[in-house]
Amino acid sequence: MSAPISTAPASTAPVSASPFAQARAVVTGQGALPTHPPTFAHPTPDREASVSTYNLTHLKQLEAESIHIIREVAAEFKNPVMLYSIGKDSSVMVQLALKAFYPAKPPFPLMHVDTTWKFREMIEFRETYAKRELGLDVITYINKEGAAEQISPFEHSGKHTNLMKTEALKKALDMYHFDAAFGGARRDEEKSRAKERVYSFRDQFHRWDPKNQRPELWNLYNARVNKGESIRVFPLSNWTELDVWQYIHLEQIPIVPLYYAAKRPTVVRDGVRIMVDDDRLKLRPGETPELKTVRFRTLGCYPLTGAVESEATTLPEIIQEMLLATTSERQGRLIDNDEEGNMEEKKREGYF
Incomplete structure (x- = not known):
């Protein structure tokens, strides 16, 4: 013979009971699952500060x-x-x-x-x-x-x-x-x-x-x-x-000084400004190195790496440059432009 249907209220646990008390009532058959979200006690001020205010940037x-x-x-x-x-x-x-x-x-x-x-x-x-x-x-x-x-x-x-x-x-x-x-x-x-x-x-x-x-x-x-x-x-x-430069600024990571703008001897070849770094760079007829305020967005072999004219001598100035840049940093890498799909x-x- 089947058990009689209970006419008791759906839950005998008070609404104000803790979530754990509500769960215990359900397990023991003295209550049903609550239809409202559980309410937890407020954490201590120290714990609240450490949990709620710490967000990863x-x-x-x-x-x-x-x-x-x-x-x-x-x-x-x-x-x-x-x-x-x-x-x-x-x-x-x-x-x-x-x-x-x-x-x-x-x-x-x-x-x-x-x-x-x-x-x-x-x-x-x-x-x-x-x-x-x-x-x-x-x-x-x-x-x-x-x-x-x-x-x-x-x-x-x-x-x-x-x-x-x-x-x-x-x-x-x-x-x-x-x-x-x-x-x-x-x-x-x-x-x-x-x-x-x-x-x-x-x-x-x-x-x-x-x-x-x-x-x-x-x-x-x-x-x-x-x-x-x-x-x-x-x-x-x-x-x-931009992330890389912001992280370098945040962590104060040392980098090669070539990334900062300074007066450097350069020549222009095939539309790219090349720095004269040593005497292995043989000047072509009519070429004369000229001092230009330049820096490098990317570094590689110096004959294959173009400089960009810039006045950015600090990390914040470099970051400001990056915010306004409309070209890839590798535009100065000559090896990337040998042929389509070369990289x-x-x-x-x-x-x-």
Whole structure:
């Protein structure tokens, strides 16, 4: 015989009862689920301040994401390395790595692929800041076979880039058996980089196939590789150029002085203003270096990197410039403009 239908009220728990009392009443059969949201007691003033007023800013969210990626790589790979180009993005990446493992040093070395054509101020910064001041382990790799061919970036920029950057990087990764390499590339820089994953899979020949990449759901990354395969990791993928400069300003990160405007000797070639950094730059007939107040938005081999006229001598002035900029920072990189789709072809061959 079925039990008689109860005529008792739907809930015997008073409305003012705590959510826990209401839940207990439901479990014991003395009440029903409340139809109104639960009301919790107000937290103490100290707890309220610590919970309700602490919000991650945009930069702190990016920082947290990047630190998470760096720690994931350190935990998942046997022999990672951080590629160090000495530029602003590399400086931010080093700062994030220092924060990720503080007070210990990062559990991986930095590696600079030196083309022998970097600005002198870049090499000085590498030696004084990264090595001596921070005390980090910095590997400097030069493709000696490529250097022996004495390929001039002035005359054969594409071949120079392939020998001294792409092939040099692949040889260095093979020599040290690195299975993961951090890079400072960002998706806003260039169209081929815009479609690259945070964990960018490379085959045993270091080649990148944009159609054969792994899905990345939320903050989950697939680090499984077979012997000889590797992953290029880009912790700054979701940053913009403006984010990078604002973070440098916020954290007061040291950077190469070339990023600040100053009077420098330059010549104009093919519409690009090139800085005369040493006597290897042979002047063409009729060329005379002129002092111009310029700075660099991006740094690379000095014969292939164009300067921009600017009066920005401080970080706030650089940030103001970025807010008004309508062109890509890589417009001054001559290697990007060799042919249509050239950057993607370089990346398929193993470029950064």
